[in-house]
Amino acid sequence: MRFSDALQQRWRQHDTLVCVGLDPDPAKFPAHIKGAPDAVFAFCRAIVDATADLACAFKPQIAHFAALRAEDALERLIAHIHQRHPGVPVILDAKRGDIGSTAQHYVTEAFDRYGADAVTLNPYMGRDSIQPFLDRADKGVILLCRTSNPGGADFQALDCGGVPLYLRVAETIARDWNTHGNCALVTGATWPDEIRQVRALVGDMPLLVPGIGAQGGDIEAVMHAGRTTDGSGLMINSSRGIIYAGNDKDFAIAARTAATELRDTINRYR
C-alpha cells in the first residue's frame, strides 16, 4: 500500500493522529529488560505491540540504533511491525540528504534494507538530492521544514525576499517536488504560527509534528493551526512521552495508557 493511502486509512478508519516515536535508550529501559538478551528489540517490540492500534505510524529514529550497533534489531523491528501490524506505516527518521549517486544508496538503505514506508530527509542540498526518493511513488518523503528545536530559527527563519526560508522550502516542495503526491513536511509543535503558515501554502499535504511533550508543544494550538478541513493531515509524534511513560514491569501498559490519552486529547480538537 502507498504510504499516503496507509496514512489516510489510519486517520479515518482507526481514528488516530498519533505517531509513536521509537527512540530506544538502554539507560532508560526498565530493569528487567536492561539485562535481557536482545534488549533493544525486546523493548521496542513490547511498545509496538501495546500501541499499534493507537498509532497512525511508527517512527524509529535510526541514530538510537546506530549508536548501539543495533542495525539488525532495527531491521527485525520493522519486519515485525509489517508482519504483526500490517497497515501501520513505518517512518524511518534518518534526516538523510546527499547528492544523486549517494542518495540512491540512502534509498536502498531506507526502503530496501529496512523496508521503511517513509523516510525523513533534509532539503538543504536541493531537488536532485531528493529525486531518487521522490521516484519511489509508493514511499513517503518527509522533508524538514520548520523544526522544533531552539536552533531551528538560525537558518530556517532567515528572511528570503520577504518570506522566511522554511516557507520557501514548503512552497518549493508543494509546487515542484510533489508530482507523485508522496511528500510531507516536518513542522515542530513548538511553532504553531509557523505550522499555520505552512498549512496555508501546502493544501492537505501531511505534516509530521514532533515537539509535543518533552519539548513543550501545545496540542490544542497545533491542531487549530495544522489540521486539514476533515480534521486530519497531521502525524503528531510522541517518543519519550509514550515509550518511557513507565519504568517497570508494566512499561508497555503505561505506554498504551499514554498513547491512548494522547490520541484522545488530539481527537478532542479534530
Next chain:
Amino acid sequence: MRFSDALQQRWRQHDTLVCVGLDPDPAKFPAHIKGAPDAVFAFCRAIVDATADLACAFKPQIAHFAALRAEDALERLIAHIHQRHPGVPVILDAKRGDIGSTAQHYVTEAFDRYGADAVTLNPYMGRDSIQPFLDRADKGVILLCRTSNPGGADFQALDCGGVPLYLRVAETIARDWNTHGNCALVTGATWPDEIRQVRALVGDMPLLVPGIGAQGGDIEAVMHAGRTTDGSGLMINSSRGIIYAGNDKDFAIAARTAATELRDTINRYR
C-alpha cells in the same frame, strides 16, 4: 591528535591536499575482488594502503556501506587506517543533523563507534543540532555550505537580505560556532566563485571540496579561489576518479597513479 592539527601536518609535511573518497560499489569492483569474501573491506583496504602517503584525509561515505549492511566493514576499515596509517585523518561522510538529544547518538555513532576524526553535517537544523559535535574539540565538524550538485542552488543560493543563504551559513559558523577552532565547510568545486566568497568570509578555515573529476570541477580555478596564503586550506576530494581508475588486478596501482597525478596537479597551483 586533533583533526585540525593532523590536517595541517598532512598539508605541510606530506605536501598533499588530496582527500581520497571511499565510496565502495561492488558493481564496479574488479572481477577478482567481486567474488572474494569480505569484498568491501578488501577493496577499500587495498585502495587505502596504495594511497595513504598521498592523502591528506580519507573520506568513507557511509551510505555506500549502509546500503550493503556493511557497517562492520566500515568499522574495521577505519581501525585499519588508524593502525597502519596513523596521522591520516578519517572523515566520516554522513551529513547527519538532528535535535540535541538525537545528535548525541550521532556523535556516538561517528566518533565512538566508528572512531572517525571528523564528520560531515547538515546545518539546516541550526546550532543546537551541531553543538554536541562542536563540543568534541579534537574532532572535525565539517558543515555543508555550498554543495557541488545542480540542486545545490535551490535553497543555498536564495537571497537572504542581500546575501545568499550559503554565505549566511558560512558567516554564522565562522563567527559563532567555531569557538573550538574545529569547524570546516563543504564547498563544491563546481562553483569556484562561491568558494572565493566563502574563503573571504572564513579566514583560513579548512574547506572540503568535492566535485572535481566526475562532476566537472576545475582544479586550477578551485585552487585560485580557495587556497589560503600558505597554499593550503583545502581538502580536494576525489572518489570515483581514484578508486575506480583501474578495473583489473592492478586497480590499486591505478588508484595510486591517479592520486599521484591529482596531488601533483593541485600542487602546481599552491
